[in-house]
Each structure stands twice: as C-alpha cells, then as structure tokens.
Amino acid sequence: MRVLGIDPGYGCVESDGRRHRMVICGTIQTSATGPFSDRLASIHGELAALIRDCAPDCVAIENLFHATNVRSALLLGHARGVAMLAAVQAGLSIAEYTPAEIKRAVVGYGRAEKPQVQRMIKLLLGMERAPASHDAADALAVAICHIHSGGAGKKGQALFARAPLSSKGTVPFCLEPGRPTSWRSYRPGRRLSRA
C-alpha cells in the first residue's frame, strides 16, 4: 500500500502493513513574487506530477477547523483546494484526519510535540535522520496515520487543512529513505521504482 500524505508538505510512504518505508518527501516551492493564480497552478502541477510518479493508492490529508485568522484561512483554502483537486483528478480517494488522530497514530499521544513526531517518523521509516522540514515530517505522519488506521479515514468529508502548501523553507527532498537530496536533483519525469 502506498499513501501520499499532504500537510502542507508531501510525503509518500509504502507499507506491507507491518513495515513502512519512505518513497519521497518534500515541500513545494513556488515563486513568492508571481501572481497568486500562477502559484496555485504551480502547486497543482507539481502535485499532479508527483502523483503520476509515485503512483500512490490514496491520498491522506490533515483537516482543520481553525486558522490564525480569516485572511490566512482564505489562503489555506486556495492551496488546499487545488491540492485536493490534483488527487481527485488522478482518481484517488482522499482520507482526512485531525491533528490529534495523526499524533495518536504516530506517537501514541494526541498532544505530542513536533520534535516527538519527527523522532517517531525517523524511527518508523528507518531513516538515518528525521526530515529537516516540519511540513514534510507532518506529511509523512498523516500518511503513516492512514496506514495505521487501516485506511479507515473519513473520506473526503472533512474540509480543512492546518496550513497552506509551503512556499518557502528548506526542501528535504528524498528519493530514497534516509538519503535526502536537493530539490534540484528531482525531475518530475523520473520514475520512482517501488521497492
């Protein structure tokens, strides 16, 4: 089973039900200067290419009912809307989980801190080091949550994500577990083999 987590980075996890391995993780970088509509197109395009390359069986995404304010909620909504569209256009079902469900599934405690989540991600995926980006780690966590819950997430009913797809920050793009490479070395056309 291969699950692509989005929250707000992305992380693809493959599992035989007992052991998991990371296929890829990272964050989407968009130009901070261009028109907002172009950034949406870029997020959609990158995720669509990623879905084609990773060929996940489904997408897991964090839902949220809170945001700092209305302005940031509107921004989140735009980015999350095009991300969900990329998944549904690829014929994938979308499972949604609350932050507490994700932490409980990964750490065993619904109010776990981010560093605890990162350490468990490293452990569960047998990585040499945890993803440098919290966004990518969160995406891997939601994917693992979906696997741990047996794919029983609330499918496409909940509506909200915690944060917009990141437009800045480091890019811990990993083509193989524990071997982070730079974003530049990734080519959307490159096929990722299933291990």
Place this chain on the structure above:
Amino acid sequence: MRVLGIDPGYGCVESDGRRHRMVICGTIQTSATGPFSDRLASIHGELAALIRDCAPDCVAIENLFHATNVRSALLLGHARGVAMLAAVQAGLSIAEYTPAEIKRAVVGYGRAEKPQVQRMIKLLLGMERAPASHDAADALAVAICHIHSGGAGKKGQALFARAPLSSKGTVPFCLEPGRPTSWRSYRPGRRLSRA
C-alpha cells in the same frame, strides 16, 4: 472584448467598448451529498468547459478580505482556488476588484444595494429581466466592472472572493441575452457563437 466574471456565480459579457451584451450567466450546481473533493472537481470541470465554450479574453473576479468566520473562509478558499486554477490553466489573466469598485463601476456608488446592482445589470445588458440569481448578477457586475475600467484590474495579486461558488439555488442559465433557459438545457459541448 469578452470577459467572464466569477462571483460566485458566473457571467460572460461581450462588449465593443460602448455597448455590452450578455453571452451567458448562471451558477454552478454541485451535489450537496457527495465528497467535498468531488464538488471541487465538479466546479473546476464546469468552469473549464464554460471557458472553452465562451472563449473569454480574460476572467474578472471579486476579491475579499472578509468572511463570516474562519470555517466559511476555508470553504470559500477551496472553491475560489479551483476556479482561479481553471482560468489560469486556460491561459487567461485574472483581474480582481473589490466589492466597492464593482458597485462604483456598475451603479456609480460604492455602497449600492443588491437590487440596485441587479437593475443596472438589466439596463446595461438590455435584458428583458434581471438575472433571478444574485450570484449570477454579481458575476455579470464584475465582468462589466472590468470592461468599464478598461481591463486595468489588479491582475492576480489580490487573493479573496466574497463567497463560495454556489452549491444550490435557482439556475438562471441564459444562452442568449434576456432569454433565461434552464441549466438542464445547457450542454458543455455546445458552442456559443459570438454575436
């Protein structure tokens, strides 16, 4: 010049700079029961088909910095994100206007009421009767605003819409000015001739 207004219905207006005529207007209906992601795909698909059929020169959209609450702002954002994506994927530029700019352009007064806007839409477009749906009338208004402002809207920089794409209500779908037909009679494949 042909402008497609989205707010949160849609309305396409053609103009020679002096006189305007309505090409089409209406609201997008989505299933209220299915997964939210399917509704986003439906909004995106319908708008993409509409853009193909109407062949507008650009898209005009209302921006907004307010929403009733964070939850409705998140919902708005999702719908508006996929609507903007449909436009940018068709290679169209997106101009954004504030509610006050739109009212000033159509009625001449930035704090005009909705019935005043509807009456002016009817007058400016030579319609037998005003669009029954406020959403469709608002969309025609933002298109007229773009024409009146000489296409000088703030292109793709502002971020927000007033309301989500409507998921219910009447559908005053018009294939010709002043001759509303039902949504059912519209086929996305049908070509709309430029008068």
